[in-house]
Amino acid sequence: TDAYATFKGMLEDGNPPDNFDALLKEAAAAGKRFETSLEAVPDR
Numbered sequence: 001t002d003a004y005a006t007f008k009g010m011l012e013d014g015n016p017p018d019n020f021d022a023l024l025k026e027a028a029a030a031g032k033r034f035e036t037s038l039e040a041v042p043d044r
Helices: 003-012 020-039
Strands: none
Touching: 003 020
16 A cells, blocks of 8 residues: 555545554555455456
8 A cells, every 4th residue: 555645645634643653554454445345346
């Protein structure tokens, strides 16, 4: 997952990360959500 895109999204949502670890945690969660959504696509 692109940490810059995650950071931008957090800023746009009014939820800037408190530190780099918080950014990494959110980026990892976003990556997991993306993988889960791909698994839901039929005929993949």
